[in-house]
Amino acid sequence: MNIVLVLAEIAIAVIGYFALRAKYVWLVKDQGIHPMYVIVGLVLMLSFTLMSMMISIGVETFTWTSAIILMPAPLMLALPLLLGKLERRINTGRAHRSKTE
Structure with a gap:
């Protein structure tokens, strides 16, 4: 039974x-999410x-x-996607502020 669970x-x-x-490859291409977030998520x-x-192997x-x-x-x-969206919002805000100043 234990082997079946592990498999x-x-x-x-x-x-x-x-x-x-x-x-993630699709999201990175289309939405510009940084690949490091993808690697962290995987x-x-x-x-x-x-x-x-390991826990399943350690117990019966x-x-x-x-x-x-x-x-x-x-x-x-979901964390890499959220971080990517947050990063885009921050960058968009910076771009908007620099245009208005």
């Missing part, structure tokens, strides 16, 4: 990685998945601890 988590991580990479996603897998069954570790993962994945 399922690996499969989810791989599918999620490629889906997010494709989505690294955080993989680190949360690896921590969850899937525990609430690994579920709690995975809960912030969507927030961490």
